[in-house]
Amino acid sequence: MKYGKNYADSIKSYDRVKSYDSAEAVNLVLSTAKAKFDETVELHVRLGIDPRQADQQVRGVLVLPHGTGKTKKVLVIAKGERADAAQAAGADFVGAEEMIQKIQTENWFDFDVMITTPDMMGVVGRIGRILGPKGLMPNPKSGTVTMDVARAVAEVKAGKVEYRLDKTAIIHCPIGKKSFGADKLLENFNALMDAIVKAKPAAAKGQYIKSVTLASTMGPGVKVNFNKI
Numbered sequence: 001m002k003y004g005k006n007y008a009d010s011i012k013s014y015d016r017v018k019s020y021d022s023a024e025a026v027n028l029v030l031s032t033a034k035a036k037f038d039e040t041v042e043l044h045v046r047l048g049i050d051p052r053q054a055d056q057q058v059r060g061v062l063v064l065p066h067g068t069g070k071t072k073k074v075l076v077i078a079k080g081e082r083a084d085a086a087q088a089a090g091a092d093f094v095g096a097e098e099m100i101q102k103i104q105t106e107n108w109f110d111f112d113v114m115i116t117t118p119d120m121m122g123v124v125g126r127i128g129r130i131l132g133p134k135g136l137m138p139n140p141k142s143g144t145v146t147m148d149v150a151r152a153v154a155e156v157k158a159g160k161v162e163y164r165l166d167k168t169a170i171i172h173c174p175i176g177k178k179s180f181g182a183d184k185l186l187e188n189f190n191a192l193m194d195a196i197v198k199a200k201p202a203a204a205k206g207q208y209i210k211s212v213t214l215a216s217t218m219g220p221g222v223k224v225n226f227n228k229i
Contacts, residue, residue: 011220048207083095114137121145
């Protein structure tokens with residue numbers, strides 16, 4: 001496989017087989033993030049569980065200590081006082097049936113997160129087949145179906161992330177931007193890893209964490225020694 005010059009230079013600068021302590025891994029990721037834009041640093045965790053089993057799911061939400069560095073656009077589906085509260089909390093878009101119709105008829109998806117109140121789930125459910133594949137369907141487990149829409153909006157704006165197992169038993173999650181620097185990225189890394197460790201299902205058998213890797217948007221992956229986490 002032929003790599004670009006920056007990528008090729010990066011993979012020569014460290015041992016790709018070796019697992020590094022978390023602090024050293026973060027510094028290596030920063031040194032290999034050579035793109036001209038502010039790259040996102042991502043955490044990839046492979047777990048030793050079966051994602052096909054209902055009792056072995058790993059999913060949760062967390063407000064990272066230093067956020068993600070990305071401002072997300074929030075759509076709130078609510079009425080009355082809840083709609084007013086969402087607006088006051090900084091939601092980018094607020095509405096009810098008319099917003100659902102806009103998504104249906106105009107294929108409008110100019111938002112990153114949808115939050116709704118339980119009483120509006122019947123309306124939102126009409127377009128579940130559209131929202132689901134895009135990862136936009138509100139869910140109580142992710143805190144996006146709630147009566148406290150103001151708090152939900154504030155948490156998303158503050159840098160809340162959702163971590164969840166994919167079909168290959170891997171969690172992929174951003175922990176910030178290159179511009180954060182090593183200290184803030186390490187704090188976000190530790191907070192997210194702590195949450196994943198605590199989310200271990202009771203039905204999980206054997207080795208829970210199989211591998212931990214950090215990488216920037218355009219950089220190579222750096223293995224982390226998870227035994228010391």
